[in-house]
Amino acid sequence: MKLTVNGTAHEVDVEPEMPLLWVLRDELNIKGPKYGCGVAQCGACTVHVDGIAVRSCQLPVGDLEGEVLTIEGLGSPESLHAVQDAWIAHHVAQCGYCQSGQIMQAASLLEMTPQPTDAEIDEAMSGNLCRCGTYPRIRAAIHTAARTLSEA
Amino acid sequence: MSRIATLTRRTFLVGSTAVAGGVAFGIYLARKPIPNPLLDGLVDGEVALTPFVKIDAEGITLITPRADMGQGTYSIQAYLIAEELDIDPATATLSPGTPGPAYHNATILAEGVPYPAFDDSFVAESLRNFMAVPAKLFSVQITGGSSTVPDGFDRLRTAGAIARETLKEAAARRTGSARGDLKTQDGFVLLPTGERIAYTDLAAEAAQIAPVGDVSLRPSSEWRYLGQSALPRLDMARKCTGTEVYGIDLEFDDMLHATVRANPAIGAGIAQFDSAGAEDMRGVHSIVQISQGIGVIADNTWRAFQAAEYLDISWDYPEYPGSSEGLYQELEAALNAPETYDHRQRDDGNVDRALSGGDVITAEYRVPYLAHAPMEPMNAVVRVDGESVEIWTGTQIPVFVRDRAARIAGVKADNVEVHVLPMGGSFGHRLEMTHVEQAVELAMAVPGRHLKMTWSREEDMTHDYPRPASVARARGAVSDGQVSAFDLSVSQSAMAPEWLERLSGRKLPGPDASITTGSWDQPFAIPDYRVTGYRAPSMVPVSSWRSVGASGNGFYHDCFLDELIHAAGADPLAERMRLCMHEPSRKVLEAVGEMSGWNGPARGGGRGRGVGFCMSFGVPCAQVVDVAQTAEGIRIAKVYVAVDVGEVLDPTNLEAQVFGGVIWGLGHAMNCELTYEGHVPDQTNFYDYEGMRLYQAPDITVRALTNGPSIRGIGEPAVPPAAPALANAIFAATGQRIRELPLNKHIDFV
Numbered sequence: 001m002k003l004t005v006n007g008t009a010h011e012v013d014v015e016p017e018m019p020l021l022w023v024l025r026d027e028l029n030i031k032g033p034k035y036g037c038g039v040a041q042c043g044a045c046t047v048h049v050d051g052i053a054v055r056s057c058q059l060p061v062g063d064l065e066g067e068v069l070t071i072e073g074l075g076s077p078e079s080l081h082a083v084q085d086a087w088i089a090h091h092v093a094q095c096g097y098c099q100s101g102q103i104m105q106a107a108s109l110l111e112m113t114p115q116p117t118d119a120e121i122d123e124a125m126s127g128n129l130c131r132c133g134t135y136p137r138i139r140a141a142i143h144t145a146a147r148t149l150s151e152a
Numbered sequence: 153m154s155r156i157a158t159l160t161r162r163t164f165l166v167g168s169t170a171v172a173g174g175v176a177f178g179i180y181l182a183r184k185p186i187p188n189p190l191l192d193g194l195v196d197g198e199v200a201l202t203p204f205v206k207i208d209a210e211g212i213t214l215i216t217p218r219a220d221m222g223q224g225t226y227s228i229q230a231y232l233i234a235e236e237l238d239i240d241p242a243t244a245t246l247s248p249g250t251p252g253p254a255y256h257n258a259t260i261l262a263e264g265v266p267y268p269a270f271d272d273s274f275v276a277e278s279l280r281n282f283m284a285v286p287a288k289l290f291s292v293q294i295t296g297g298s299s300t301v302p303d304g305f306d307r308l309r310t311a312g313a314i315a316r317e318t319l320k321e322a323a324a325r326r327t328g329s330a331r332g333d334l335k336t337q338d339g340f341v342l343l344p345t346g347e348r349i350a351y352t353d354l355a356a357e358a359a360q361i362a363p364v365g366d367v368s369l370r371p372s373s374e375w376r377y378l379g380q381s382a383l384p385r386l387d388m389a390r391k392c393t394g395t396e397v398y399g400i401d402l403e404f405d406d407m408l409h410a411t412v413r414a415n416p417a418i419g420a421g422i423a424q425f426d427s428a429g430a431e432d433m434r435g436v437h438s439i440v441q442i443s444q445g446i447g448v449i450a451d452n453t454w455r456a457f458q459a460a461e462y463l464d465i466s467w468d469y470p471e472y473p474g475s476s477e478g479l480y481q482e483l484e485a486a487l488n489a490p491e492t493y494d495h496r497q498r499d500d501g502n503v504d505r506a507l508s509g510g511d512v513i514t515a516e517y518r519v520p521y522l523a524h525a526p527m528e529p530m531n532a533v534v535r536v537d538g539e540s541v542e543i544w545t546g547t548q549i550p551v552f553v554r555d556r557a558a559r560i561a562g563v564k565a566d567n568v569e570v571h572v573l574p575m576g577g578s579f580g581h582r583l584e585m586t587h588v589e590q591a592v593e594l595a596m597a598v599p600g601r602h603l604k605m606t607w608s609r610e611e612d613m614t615h616d617y618p619r620p621a622s623v624a625r626a627r628g629a630v631s632d633g634q635v636s637a638f639d640l641s642v643s644q645s646a647m648a649p650e651w652l653e654r655l656s657g658r659k660l661p662g663p664d665a666s667i668t669t670g671s672w673d674q675p676f677a678i679p680d681y682r683v684t685g686y687r688a689p690s691m692v693p694v695s696s697w698r699s700v701g702a703s704g705n706g707f708y709h710d711c712f713l714d715e716l717i718h719a720a721g722a723d724p725l726a727e728r729m730r731l732c733m734h735e736p737s738r739k740v741l742e743a744v745g746e747m748s749g750w751n752g753p754a755r756g757g758g759r760g761r762g763v764g765f766c767m768s769f770g771v772p773c774a775q776v777v778d779v780a781q782t783a784e785g786i787r788i789a790k791v792y793v794a795v796d797v798g799e800v801l802d803p804t805n806l807e808a809q810v811f812g813g814v815i816w817g818l819g820h821a822m823n824c825e826l827t828y829e830g831h832v833p834d835q836t837n838f839y840d841y842e843g844m845r846l847y848q849a850p851d852i853t854v855r856a857l858t859n860g861p862s863i864r865g866i867g868e869p870a871v872p873p874a875a876p877a878l879a880n881a882i883f884a885a886t887g888q889r890i891r892e893l894p895l896n897k898h899i900d901f902v
Contacts, residue, residue: 032394
């Protein structure tokens with residue numbers, strides 16, 4: 001089975017029902033997307049498929065159509081995406097475990113809605129659970145990233 | 153040959169004073185110098201100046217032994233050392249170090265003494281210091297109890313200062329100058345000539361001289377990092393780029409992946425199991441029965457999960473009730489029964505007389521079992537090879553993990569190496585070690601290979617060692633518009649003794665303070681005032697949950713106080729302030745009033761405000777929650793928080809911890825509980841254990857005061873006042889007094 005992740009083509013020998021999350025984590029050693037619930041209730045596994053945020057724990061790899069982008073492909077410590085930059089500026093992360101998913105969800109939101117209102121942020125981000133309670137700073141960071149991206 | 157720096161003079165003075173009263177715990181043992189675990193792993197050219205700083209030619213390592221589960225401990229420990237060492241901590245390597253007695257936590261046990269935190273009398277202080285002795289004896293390297301900052305504030309800075317002065321001494325001897333003429337900056341000793349010598353260049357010479365123990369700490373006015381706003385968290389960039397390596401992310405070439413299904417009645421056995429079909433599933437390496445359940449070893453986590461689901465297992469049942477109904481019956485039966493009396497640490501005035509006639513106000517309260525449910529499910533990587541065991545995991549109790557693994561594998565504790573990893577949350581879950589025990593047993597089945605054991609979310613939720621459920625009965629009276637009598641009884645299983653016995657095998661005698669922590673120790677002067685704890689039988693195994701005893705007791709104490717204040721016709725904020733006899737606590741109440749523009753609880757139009765107050769872990773915290781009743785249910789509009797931590801080291805992270813504590817407290821109060829049927833929790837994943845979502849998160853304003861006499865931690869104290877402030881606000885908005893959590897059993901939320 002072939003798939004493209006962060007611009008690199010891979011071939012994996014797995015059953016088609018294996019969720020994309022576990023192909024990424026255990027077959028390709030791409031560990032940014034996290035396992036949190038396995039049932040699309042927490043969003044820690046969020047990646048982009050052709051730019052759309054999806055829950056990789058619920059996407060059988062056999063049904064994958066399109067290129068996959070994970071947090072590692074969005075930006076790196078040396079070359080941050082505007083959303084990551086805003087996250088750091090607002091000191092968002094606590095344990096950080098959900099933040100890969102939060103950032104991928106936020107990046108997708110800003111792709112579709114460059115200047116989201118608080119209501120639109122609530123709508124887009126409420127499927128991403130954070131047990132540490134970083135929500136106030138997530139909201140603020142999304143507004144900052146929106147400004148940065150609109151000025152770019 | 154390296155020399156061990158004496159632990160700071162100040163610590164030893166305090167320790168020695170404390171030890172003088174500590175005959176029962178063994179003064180001689182406690183007085184022995186604590187072995188320095190860093191010396192074991194040192195190679196030539198390295199020198200351990202103190203247990204918290206390691207310098208070699210390659211660089212500087214700061215040892216940050218308190219584990220980071222998201223609360224920022226690695227950063228703050230590094231900043232505390234770096235402030236005195238004179239380095240930029242971002243240029244150092246951070247290591248949690250090798251678990252060992254030098255990293256014992258003196259503060260965490262001190263919180264268990266039977267004196268409230270606001271009592272700084274000689275007796276209370278002596279007993280707190282005295283408790284530092286068993287911490288050393290038992291090697292209690294524990295992260296918890298909001299203790300990292302109070303425990304490390306002097307110790308870590310002193311470690312940094314000893315290291316700095318010793319490096320200066322080495323430079324002085326090399327250059328023939330006087331140490332007093334030298335300065336330090338960003339990892340260099342500065343000579344009067346303007347020449348600079350790197351610390352790394354001085355390390356070997358510093359190893360040859362006695363450490364300089366005569367150091368004084370800089371006043372806060374000279375701090376370069378501590379106290380500054382927007383102090384960068386040293387793990388922030390990694391956590392925002394997916395590059396932080398949690399336990400679940402570890403990868404080794406030869407690694408096998410495993411999962412376990414164990415009896416949800418933790419500790420009870422397996423009646424029978426059938427693995428037919430599962431063994432033949434793709435990628436399955438083996439199916440192994442271990443003492444607590446059945447493990448599946450496979451070549452991929454998902455394949456292990458799939459095969460585990462396929463197992464057909466029937467469990468043995470323990471003797472305690474299997475249903476919520478039965479569990480609460482036991483809690484109710486223990487309440488106010490003479491034979492289950494545990495302790496009464498508050499008994500002011502004469503409550504029996506005060507409540508023997510006239511109008512007595514009574515109320516029944518209860519709080520549920522609650523899962524910790526950190527985002528990262530429990531996991532551990534273990535390799536067992538002959539006589540040695542190596543463990544990589546996120547844990548708050550590395551010494552207990554080491555010793556337990558040694559016992560399971562039948563090796564010496566010295567042959568067990570524990571690597572503590574950053575954790576995707578804990579909230580107290582990682583004060584337990586079942587997952588490590590299971591991983592060790594499974595790794596023993598595949599000797600020589602790395603094995604990663606990961607719990608599914610469902611396994612994690614059903615083996616959570618939850619916050620204990622409890623029930624409370626409250627009685628009180630008012631007179632002349634004031635609260636005059638308050639009597640609270642709480643019944644709960646003995647959480648702390650059960651936990652310590654699970655960990656250490658030692659029975660802890662005496663009462664379980666956790667039953668009433670957060671209610672007996674509140675800084676109020678009510679004329680007739682009593683709090684009594686009753687010990688219900690051991691049932692569901694329970695453990696510490698963010699804010700521990702205060703999580704339930706804060707709700708009981710403050711909600712019932714609110715009821716009495718309402719009955720007295722007094723103002724909720726003004727009457728709390730009038731009753732408060734502790735100045736820093738009164739000040740946080742005053743501050744939250746000012747911040748919220750307090751003008752009474754009722755706001756009209758279905759809006760209302762509630763005050764919540766609790767002092768926990770020595771931190772008074774007051775909150776005002778502002779709610780609105782809407783067509784979709786209660787909406788939490790705004791929260792104001794004032795806390796007093798004595799001294800603020802990292803204002804940005806303090807605010808984050810308060811945000812987190814408030815959201816944790818409100819989210820669970822809204823909609824979380826574990827209920828039981830047939831010994832199995834009904835809630836198994838986040839769809840039925842939701843907590844707060846972003847759309848429900850209120851705007852939160854935080855003010856930190858510094859009137860308290862000593863520095864305190866902020867990981868937990870914002871939790872306890874949130875639930876009562878919310879319930880009191882709902883009462884103000886709707887007239888409905890809810891005395892049971894979660895609140896959504898009685899009212900809808902947006």
